[in-house]
Amino acid sequence: MPSTSDGTGPADRRAEAPPPRPASPPPAAERTGEAAAPPAPPAQEVISAEIAQTRQEYLKAVEGGGPRLDHPPRAYPPYRSSILRHPRQPLVAVRDPDAVELTGPVFGVTDVTELDADLTRRHAGEPLGERIRVTGRVLDGDGRPVRGQLVEIWQANAAGRYAHQRDQHPAPLDPNFTGAGRCLTDDEGRYAFTTIRPGAYPWRNHDNAWRPAHIHFSLFGAAFTQRLVTQMYFPGDPLFPFDPIMQSVTDDAARERLVARYEHDLSTPEWSLGYRWDIVLSGPAATWMEEGR
Amino acid sequence: MTPPPVPPVPPVPGTPRAEALAAAGERPPPTPSQTVGPFYGYALPFAKGGDMAPAGHPDTITVHGRVHDGAGQPIPDALLEFWQPAPDGSRAGAPGSLRRDPVTGEIVGRHGVDFTGFGRVATDADGHYTLRTLPPGGVPYISVCVFARGLLHHLFTRVYLPGPAGAGDPAADPLLASLPPRRRATLLAAPEGEKTYRFDIRLQGDGAHEETVFLDFG
Numbered sequence: 001m002p003s004t005s006d007g008t009g010p011a012d013r014r015a016e017a018p019p020p021r022p023a024s025p026p027p028a029a030e031r032t033g034e035a036a037a038p039p040a041p042p043a044q045e046v047i048s049a050e051i052a053q054t055r056q057e058y059l060k061a062v063e064g065g066g067p068r069l070d071h072p073p074r075a076y077p078p079y080r081s082s083i084l085r086h087p088r089q090p091l092v093a094v095r096d097p098d099a100v101e102l103t104g105p106v107f108g109v110t111d112v113t114e115l116d117a118d119l120t121r122r123h124a125g126e127p128l129g130e131r132i133r134v135t136g137r138v139l140d141g142d143g144r145p146v147r148g149q150l151v152e153i154w155q156a157n158a159a160g161r162y163a164h165q166r167d168q169h170p171a172p173l174d175p176n177f178t179g180a181g182r183c184l185t186d187d188e189g190r191y192a193f194t195t196i197r198p199g200a201y202p203w204r205n206h207d208n209a210w211r212p213a214h215i216h217f218s219l220f221g222a223a224f225t226q227r228l229v230t231q232m233y234f235p236g237d238p239l240f241p242f243d244p245i246m247q248s249v250t251d252d253a254a255r256e257r258l259v260a261r262y263e264h265d266l267s268t269p270e271w272s273l274g275y276r277w278d279i280v281l282s283g284p285a286a287t288w289m290e291e292g293r
Numbered sequence: 294m295t296p297p298p299v300p301p302v303p304p305v306p307g308t309p310r311a312e313a314l315a316a317a318g319e320r321p322p323p324t325p326s327q328t329v330g331p332f333y334g335y336a337l338p339f340a341k342g343g344d345m346a347p348a349g350h351p352d353t354i355t356v357h358g359r360v361h362d363g364a365g366q367p368i369p370d371a372l373l374e375f376w377q378p379a380p381d382g383s384r385a386g387a388p389g390s391l392r393r394d395p396v397t398g399e400i401v402g403r404h405g406v407d408f409t410g411f412g413r414v415a416t417d418a419d420g421h422y423t424l425r426t427l428p429p430g431g432v433p434y435i436s437v438c439v440f441a442r443g444l445l446h447h448l449f450t451r452v453y454l455p456g457p458a459g460a461g462d463p464a465a466d467p468l469l470a471s472l473p474p475r476r477r478a479t480l481l482a483a484p485e486g487e488k489t490y491r492f493d494i495r496l497q498g499d500g501a502h503e504e505t506v507f508l509d510f511g
């Protein structure tokens with residue numbers, strides 16, 4: 001019997017394990033005669049129903065005058081790992097104009113090298129996959145460019161495998177692709193990376209769970225309050241509705257802002273395809289810093 | 294007779310550009326957060342990321358502890374970032390936290406003259422982290438940003454240092470003063486020998502232990 005149906009299949013070997021749950025109906029192991037198999041993961045239909053329900057509740061709340069949410073709620077049960085990893089107590093508001101968090105770390109030319117922005121040129125050979133250019137501007141909540149700040153990215157290779165030892169997805173590693181890059185934004189807040197389009201990959205959140213192709217982004221703004229870690233997706237991916245991480249952004253318009261746009265003018269003939277993705281960092285900053293940044 | 298104009302094909306789908314909104318004088322809405330996931334380890338942590346103090350500096354303090362989930366289990370894949378003023382109180386920071394070897398591209402660490410104010414540490418298999426830094430000037434706290442798989446949006450908290458390590462007085466701090474004692478205690482680093490402090494972070498209360506106070510800056 002193939003191992004993929006009994007809880008030990010490839011999708012279950014990912015590091016993204018669901019947290020322990022109460023005992024559920026007899027695991028599939030009974031069918032295979034294995035001892036002590038973990039409880040069967042929920043089906044996609046279960047997760048999809050929870051996703052739809054959460055979105056419906058959000059829409060109702062907004063209709064009833066509730067706030068629109070730009071960010072995902074930290075408690076989002078369809079993403080099982082969030083269940084034990086979010087605070088239950090409300091955040092404590094700090095409105096101290098002298099808070100240290102209204103300033104933030106700075107980076108410079110000593111923190112990056114020229115090659116860091118080209119993920120296709122970090123090894124002796126060319127990586128496999130579709131070469132792409134990803135660029136855009138980093139802006140603050142007032143639409144001003146975030147200048148000279150650090151942008152870091154990481155991603156799976158074209159086959160959907162990370163160069164990380166805990167990623168045991170049985171897709172090939174690419175000896176010519178690591179998948180990590182850095183750059184500093186320019187005076188207009190612009191960043192640019194050359195990389196390959198990452199593949200979709202399976203994970204253990206639920207049965208037959210697949211992440212849509214994405215690039216992880218880490219961004220710094222003018223203040224520590226503006227810190228952002230997020231993921232960029234590619235337009236038209238059929239996996240969007242099935243993915244609880246993307247769908248954790250319950251506001252439709254906000255979720256759309258995670259999707260890059262294909263821009264033909266950014267494509268290079270006979271070389272690479274171009275995507276544009278602008279990023280907006282919210283959060284207050286010390287006003288005295290504005291001149292200097 | 295001229296032929297009727299050919300209608301253009303529909304525009305490319307995708308996100309409206311924030312740049313266009315900004316150019317039109319509108320405030321662009323923020324980009325949503327997403328989890329850091331489990332596989333940031335070869336991209337974000339860097340060598341000596343937790344060694345903010347120059348090696349051998351006599352004023353060096355050590356802050357260490359564990360990050361726990363709501364079942365009380367240590368979290369082995371959390372990423373902590375620290376930001377603080379220099380000992381002289383400057384909040385300007387300095388580049389060079391990820392200073393590179395121009396030949397190999399390897400990270401060689403801070404040069405130790407400027408205090409960058411920034412640290413980054415991934416928890417180990419036991420959920421433990423260690424930070425070596427200098428006392429912050431002008432405030433009694435070090436700011437912390439927590440990322441983890443399962444955490445869809447990062448969390449801010451603060452490590453408050455007691456006594457002479459912190460230049461200020463925690464009792465006079467407006468945030469600490471606003472919290473009931475049980476909650477306040479989660480922000481106080483516990484002295485543990487000379488210039489060493491324990492600071493655990495609990496993303497969720499587990500029944501036996503209080504959940505860490507996390508902050509919202511609006």
Ligand SMILES: [Fe+2]
Nearest residue numbers: 214216330332
């Ligand atoms: Fe990922």
